[in-house]
Amino acid sequence: MGTPLDYGFKNYNHYGAYLKKKYDGQRVYKIIADAGFTCPNRDGSKGYGGCTYCNVDSFTPELSRKLPTIKEQIEQGMARAVKNYRAEKFIIYFQPNTNTYAPTHYLKMLYDEALSINTENIVGLSVGTRPDCIDFEKVALLESYADRFDVDLEMGMESIYDDTLSKINRGCSHQELINALNLAGGSKLDICVHTIFGFPWETHEMMLKYADEINRFPQIKFVKLHHLHIVKGSIMGSRFARDPFKTFTIDEYTDFIAEFIPMLRPDIVLQRLFGLADFDLLIAPNWDMKKSQIQSYIDKRLEEKGVVQGSNYVPVSPILV
Numbered sequence: 001m002g003t004p005l006d007y008g009f010k011n012y013n014h015y016g017a018y019l020k021k022k023y024d025g026q027r028v029y030k031i032i033a034d035a036g037f038t039c040p041n042r043d044g045s046k047g048y049g050g051c052t053y054c055n056v057d058s059f060t061p062e063l064s065r066k067l068p069t070i071k072e073q074i075e076q077g078m079a080r081a082v083k084n085y086r087a088e089k090f091i092i093y094f095q096p097n098t099n100t101y102a103p104t105h106y107l108k109m110l111y112d113e114a115l116s117i118n119t120e121n122i123v124g125l126s127v128g129t130r131p132d133c134i135d136f137e138k139v140a141l142l143e144s145y146a147d148r149f150d151v152d153l154e155m156g157m158e159s160i161y162d163d164t165l166s167k168i169n170r171g172c173s174h175q176e177l178i179n180a181l182n183l184a185g186g187s188k189l190d191i192c193v194h195t196i197f198g199f200p201w202e203t204h205e206m207m208l209k210y211a212d213e214i215n216r217f218p219q220i221k222f223v224k225l226h227h228l229h230i231v232k233g234s235i236m237g238s239r240f241a242r243d244p245f246k247t248f249t250i251d252e253y254t255d256f257i258a259e260f261i262p263m264l265r266p267d268i269v270l271q272r273l274f275g276l277a278d279f280d281l282l283i284a285p286n287w288d289m290k291k292s293q294i295q296s297y298i299d300k301r302l303e304e305k306g307v308v309q310g311s312n313y314v315p316v317s318p319i320l321v
């Protein structure tokens with residue numbers, strides 16, 4: 001007889017199950033759209049070079065990027081998802097760079113275009129951005145789509161410590177994330193935050209504290225957990241070559257999230273448990289497994305360890321606006 005995991009049951013809220021339930025078992029896929037944005041810590045408005053862990057290869061000057069149009073990207077992405085995964089419904093995901101870093105009227109044009117391509121089968125809009133590139137007008141714009149689509153606003157939290165945010169040249173403080181969460185709180189947007197574990201100066205205890213901080217914001221619906229990976233073309237990658245430091249093995253990382261997930265609020269949906277970089281870009285840690293193998297390995301170990309999301313959750317006072 002198999003274990004619950006063999007039948008697809010996991011003791012944490014995972015995004016796959018969430019989508020399946022929400023869309024009555026239909027196959028829903030995210031289609032990535034690159035609108036050619038940059039970031040304020042790249043273009044000089046807040047700094048240069050970008051976050052130190054971020055790969056700069058994709059940040060070639062806009063004119064030389066020769067990106068297909070949004071329409072082409074989405075149509076091609078949908079065709080691939082249908083062919084390879086028999087996808088039925090789609091979420092348009094503006095992922096690379098900072099996808100609200102432009103005037104609101106321009107963003108409206110862009111999102112309108114993306115959402116008008118296949119109105120029958122597009123069910124959602126997901127926008128990845130930085131907390132310091134969110135304001136009231138942009139929240140209102142995103143909310144204006146929420147009657148017809150599920151709208152997911154994804155913001156990089158990365159670390160809850162300003163010292164870390166400064167060391168990684170984030171150009172954005174934790175308080176700015178809190179401000180953005182408060183701006184979007186009470187809106188119709190589904191809010192997702194993205195974390196990174198494994199900065200060498202953060203201790204185990206410091207990283208576990210992220211859970212308490214996330215739990216304090218009832219408006220956070222989704223979380224993406226990432227382990228720090230060092231990639232070629234990043235500032236951290238060059239530093240790492242000169243001065244390597246310890247990164248997570250897969251077992252160490254699994255042990256860590258096995259402690260972390262029980263501390264998370266039970267209603268939060270985990271969109272992702274680990275980071276992923278292309279093998280040709282990845283410097284460390286190289287777990288030498290494909291995405292699906294990492295997922296299965298971690299899930300199996302979480303099951304063996306009896307990990308249950310929320311089992312160690314300690315309610316904390318919500319942050320007041």
Ligand code: SF4
Nearest residue numbers: 039050051054097130
């Ligand atoms: S991590 Fe995000 S905000 Fe930082 S430089 Fe890269 S794309 Fe920009």
